[in-house]
Amino acid sequence: MLLSRVGGNLYWAARYLERAASAARIVREHTNMLIDMPINDRLTWEPLLSISGALDTYSTVHDTFDEASIIKWVVCEPSNPASLANSLEGARENLRSTREVIPTELWATVNDLFLYSEAQLDHAIERAGRARFCDRIVSDVQRCWGIVEDSMRRDEANALLALGRYVERADMTTRVLDVRAVGLMGEGADTPYVDLQWAGVLRSVSALQMYQRAVRSPVEGAEVIRFLMGDDAFPRSVRHNLAQLERITATLPRAARPLQACAHARAVLSSRWDQLTGTDPAGLRVALDAVQMAIGQVSDSILATFVFPDGNP
Amino acid sequence: MPSEATETPATSASVELNADLNADRSTDLAASTSGAAPVLVPWSELLDDHGEPRPGAEVLAAHLQRVTQSELQARQDQVDVDILANGITFSVYSDGRGIDRAWPFDVVPRVIHGREWDTIEAGLAQRLKALNAFIDDVYNDQRVIADGVFPAGLLADSVNYRPQCTGMHPAFGVWAHICGTDLVRDSDGVFRVLEDNLRVPSGVSYMLENRLISKRVMGDLFRSQSIRPIDDYPDALLSLLRSIAPDGSDPTVVLLTPGVYNSAYFEHSFLARRMGVALVEGPDLVVRNNRVFMRTIDGLRQVDVIYRRVDDLFIDPEVFNSESMLGVAGLMRAWRAGHVAIANAPGAGVADDKVVYAWVPDFIRYYLGEEPAIASVPTYRCLYEDERAFVLDHLDQLVAKPANESGGYGLCIGDRATPEHLATTRAAILADPRNWVAQPILSLSTVPTLTEDGVDGRHVDLRPFVLSGRTTYVTRGGLTRVARPKGSLVVNSSQGGGSKDTWVVEPSSSASALAG
Numbered sequence: 001m002l003l004s005r006v007g008g009n010l011y012w013a014a015r016y017l018e019r020a021a022s023a024a025r026i027v028r029e030h031t032n033m034l035i036d037m038p039i040n041d042r043l044t045w046e047p048l049l050s051i052s053g054a055l056d057t058y059s060t061v062h063d064t065f066d067e068a069s070i071i072k073w074v075v076c077e078p079s080n081p082a083s084l085a086n087s088l089e090g091a092r093e094n095l096r097s098t099r100e101v102i103p104t105e106l107w108a109t110v111n112d113l114f115l116y117s118e119a120q121l122d123h124a125i126e127r128a129g130r131a132r133f134c135d136r137i138v139s140d141v142q143r144c145w146g147i148v149e150d151s152m153r154r155d156e157a158n159a160l161l162a163l164g165r166y167v168e169r170a171d172m173t174t175r176v177l178d179v180r181a182v183g184l185m186g187e188g189a190d191t192p193y194v195d196l197q198w199a200g201v202l203r204s205v206s207a208l209q210m211y212q213r214a215v216r217s218p219v220e221g222a223e224v225i226r227f228l229m230g231d232d233a234f235p236r237s238v239r240h241n242l243a244q245l246e247r248i249t250a251t252l253p254r255a256a257r258p259l260q261a262c263a264h265a266r267a268v269l270s271s272r273w274d275q276l277t278g279t280d281p282a283g284l285r286v287a288l289d290a291v292q293m294a295i296g297q298v299s300d301s302i303l304a305t306f307v308f309p310d311g312n313p
Numbered sequence: 314m315p316s317e318a319t320e321t322p323a324t325s326a327s328v329e330l331n332a333d334l335n336a337d338r339s340t341d342l343a344a345s346t347s348g349a350a351p352v353l354v355p356w357s358e359l360l361d362d363h364g365e366p367r368p369g370a371e372v373l374a375a376h377l378q379r380v381t382q383s384e385l386q387a388r389q390d391q392v393d394v395d396i397l398a399n400g401i402t403f404s405v406y407s408d409g410r411g412i413d414r415a416w417p418f419d420v421v422p423r424v425i426h427g428r429e430w431d432t433i434e435a436g437l438a439q440r441l442k443a444l445n446a447f448i449d450d451v452y453n454d455q456r457v458i459a460d461g462v463f464p465a466g467l468l469a470d471s472v473n474y475r476p477q478c479t480g481m482h483p484a485f486g487v488w489a490h491i492c493g494t495d496l497v498r499d500s501d502g503v504f505r506v507l508e509d510n511l512r513v514p515s516g517v518s519y520m521l522e523n524r525l526i527s528k529r530v531m532g533d534l535f536r537s538q539s540i541r542p543i544d545d546y547p548d549a550l551l552s553l554l555r556s557i558a559p560d561g562s563d564p565t566v567v568l569l570t571p572g573v574y575n576s577a578y579f580e581h582s583f584l585a586r587r588m589g590v591a592l593v594e595g596p597d598l599v600v601r602n603n604r605v606f607m608r609t610i611d612g613l614r615q616v617d618v619i620y621r622r623v624d625d626l627f628i629d630p631e632v633f634n635s636e637s638m639l640g641v642a643g644l645m646r647a648w649r650a651g652h653v654a655i656a657n658a659p660g661a662g663v664a665d666d667k668v669v670y671a672w673v674p675d676f677i678r679y680y681l682g683e684e685p686a687i688a689s690v691p692t693y694r695c696l697y698e699d700e701r702a703f704v705l706d707h708l709d710q711l712v713a714k715p716a717n718e719s720g721g722y723g724l725c726i727g728d729r730a731t732p733e734h735l736a737t738t739r740a741a742i743l744a745d746p747r748n749w750v751a752q753p754i755l756s757l758s759t760v761p762t763l764t765e766d767g768v769d770g771r772h773v774d775l776r777p778f779v780l781s782g783r784t785t786y787v788t789r790g791g792l793t794r795v796a797r798p799k800g801s802l803v804v805n806s807s808q809g810g811g812s813k814d815t816w817v818v819e820p821s822s823s824a825s826a827l828a829g
Contacts, residue, residue: 001565003597004608096400097573100585100592104399111400156610253611306610 002156006098008307010157013094014164017110020087021141022172022205026051027074027084028134029204031127034067036196043197045070050179051172052082068125076121084137085121088114101157106147113140138206154251160306162248167299170241171292173228176204178288181225186281189221198224205236222277225284229269229276229291238291242266245298254305261301265294353500353756357770358423369426369818372538377421382767388530389420389763395529401522402579416519416579417811422527423760423773423793427541430789430817433496433504436687437777438785439677441492444509444664445781446680448488451663452478462679463672467696470747471666472716473512475625477632477645478660484557485783489664490656491550491620492779493517496791497690498758505688505755507774509673511657511665513622517546517778518580519812520792521587527814539819541789546778547587553782554588554618557654564617566590567607569598571623571639581622595623600643603650618654619644625659667716667750668694691753695746704751705739711751713738726802728754757802760813762795772796774804775815790815 030048037043046065049055057080058073076085092114099107116136123129145165152158180201184194191197199219202208211219211227214234231237246262249255268290269276275287359370359377366374393415401416425433450457451474457463468474493514495507524543528535551566558564570581572594585592597607598616606613621628627637629644647653663669671692674685693711695701704711708727715723725738742749759770777791793813794804804810 001591001614002610003591003593004610005594005597006591007610093573097582097592099400099582100590104586108399112398115397160610309608309610309612 002101002160004307004309006101007156007160008303009094009098010101010160011164011302011307013091013098013110014161015168016087016090016094017141017144018165018168019082019172020084020091021138022168023052023074023082023084023087024134024137025206026176026204027071027124028131028138029200031071031130032203033197033200035127037193043191047179047183048074051175052080053175054080054082057081071130072125075124084124085117088117088137098157102161103147103151105151106144109140109144109147113137116140156252159248159252163245163302166241166244166248167295167302169236170238170245170295171299173205173236173238173241174288174292174295176201177225177228178285178292180204181221182281182285182288184221185279185284188281194221195219202228207234207236210234222279226277230273238295239266239269242269242295242298249302252306254309257305258298258301261294261298265291265298268294355756355770355772356498356500356502356758358425358498358758358760358773367424367426369429369820370424372534372818373422373424373816376534377761377768385420385763385768392418392420392526392530395526400579401519416522417797417806418523418526419762419795419811419813420527420530421761421763421768422531422814422816423775424816424818425775425790427817427820429504430541433687433777434787434789436685437494437779437787439681439683439686440494440506440509440673441489441779441781441785443673443676443680444492444511445487445489447676448511448658448661448664449482449486450680452481452488452660457676457679460679462675467668467747468663471663471669473625473660473662473666475660475663478658481649481658481660483658484654485781487557487781488658488661490553490557490658490781492781493776493792494779496687496775496777497755498775500756500758502758503688504775505690506673507690507755508667508670509665510776512662513577513624513657514776514778515577515580515622516776516792516794517788518583519806520776520778520788520790520815521546522583523792523812523814531814541817541819543789546788547584549780549786550584550620551588551590553780553786554590554620554654554656556782557656558617559651559654560617565615566618566620567593567598567616569593569595569619569621569623569628569641571595571627575622577622584620590620595637595639595641598641598644600641600647603643603647603652605641605644605647605653616653618656620656625662628655628659667692667714668696668747671750690755693751695742695749695751701742701746704749705742708735708739708751710754712754713742713749713751715741716748716750724803726754757796757804760793760795762797762811762813764797764799769799771799772802772804773813790817 026048034043044065045067048070049058052074054073062069073080074083077083078086080086092110095102095107095110120133124133148158148161184191184197195218198221199208201224202211202219205228207228211224214231215223215227227234227237229238232239232243234240242262242265246259249258249262272287272290275283278284359366359374361367396415396418402414447457451468458465458468489511491514493510493516495510496504497507498504521544554566555564567590568581568585570578570592572578582592591607593607599606599608599613605616605619607616623639626633628640629642630637630640631642632645645659648655648659671694674689677683677685693700693704695704704713711727713725725734757772757774760773761768762771773793773795775791775793778788780786793815794806795811795813796802796804797809797811
């Protein structure tokens, strides 16, 4: 038995938590990579804004794209709804009204992480403290999922958390590819140290090590896309997350509509496979958009079915 | 025995504490105020007049002598970190949108001797029996009025009287299932009931959390004496709630909260979690065919028992405040049709009124044929001309209270009020005398408390919780609230009060621990 309202809060809490971790991974990896690159290279901080969908809001306030302003915007800007700080707050506020259904340690961990980030935000701005800050965010979110895995009954509340997590992961992986991979193909293939940059793409979704184990050859663009979109066993690949979504949704009552949306998303991934793995950057972009849209429909159907069954959000 | 110390002649205080105004309304009010008021020395909960530990406090007193200030402070600091990390908070309305504040906990516990607690427990159970009998009577036969024990006019005027509840017969004749009774210990060491909170009393979650915290930081002291455990409260509450369900078999119980911005939201969430019941807000519920349902991801599901933490006036816009977004339209219909049980029952607040309070000793005699086993505070009712005149003449020596405010709001403590405050209180009493009572200024007992200047006595009260159903359950101890500024008597957390764990120590276990 799970209240619809609480189900919605759990779903969003999971998405925000995962989103905060993704932001931390991306900031950490981007910093790591730019430090390696020759100064004044074409590579910029701007992709950080694009990945989190914050480019437009940023541009209305800033006209320069310098490191400090962008990191600040992505990590702690209050008026950027996608900022890491806002994601953590969103996770905490949503979980606060679900404390009676989640393990006590999950709330305590998220609350503690929120308090930590609030106190340490400044350290994320300077390069010296940034990696440590990001590490803490990533590992605490991992700890959260560990607590869920370790101590929570596989009930409806658990399912709604899982749905939020898988939707967010699938969505984030397509965003990273959309912003980074498209630029590295076509003309971008001549970019200096292009292989390093592809490795950076993998790192920004914590995939490098698993890629290397699975693919067993040097990092190469088309393989990276193939792995992140189509690997059926990697926790952040789109295919894996769609399969998980379908599996979890099937355990819930009255799930016909979201199951349909999951099947549709899987079909889009298959039908766009050639475009996704081809050599044309424009085709890749179109295909990624189609997959993203299908993931969005899965999310909409979950909310419409379980959270707002009466139709009024 | 402290309970026998009531007749101390030294209390020729400004107002005679033992005057029983209720038994005989013709008491010569003026006679008790001749002469200057002596300064009352607050009762120390830890040590007696000779500096020896009181019965039950031996282990704690010895510990406090041993431990250094910095050790104590280190424990306090650890506690503060834990409280923040665990999100044990309360919210304050006046901060705007309900800002969280960490729950203020003081590491030094308050001790009550087990044998003394037994008498208080019995007194509270007796009191709640009488209060429930009164509420049930008020909404049915009104014998108490017909027999001239309680004035009819007062009932009609009471802001907590709900005529919509007339004729209802909740299970076991119980309306106030959960009560938080505020007790204070006066300068003679006598525990007195200060007020009964019968509407939506809060604090029990903090009582339970305080014990968890103190077991962590003072665990060694639990080894050398027997402290009565308190952690079974949520189970007792759940059993009670299940027992009042309209249909016996496996009822669905929910806790209705006003929402996340309510000052007691932490507690609502805590209790729902500890009982394993759904925590619902008004919009989560819907009434169809006089039955209450909640909206789940699996569709509508019927609800049998609602532990509501929303005030009467907001639970059903059809019947009470039509603007309320916190309630459920049709809830009263469902309740009246007998398809859902509500705790506390709507209308129970009629006995939770600082004016009605003055009659509770009479209720105990009237309904139970017993003498009150626990003292209350003499109360002047401004409704009556003679008592009002007395109050107005002695406003600077009394605590004047508006009848229907809680949280310490509107209080006028005579000996420390500004002339302006006294004047506005006087005007308020004259404008609405029925709504005011006054009581002698009690000197609340003190407990050693960690302050910035070391360990020092601070005033405390005590809120035990009483569950009434087929049987009665009284928490072992309760929530001790402490006024943190030196000399302050205001213990409410909403106004900066703190809290302590309360140890009911098993008779002789403390003394023998030291002897052995």
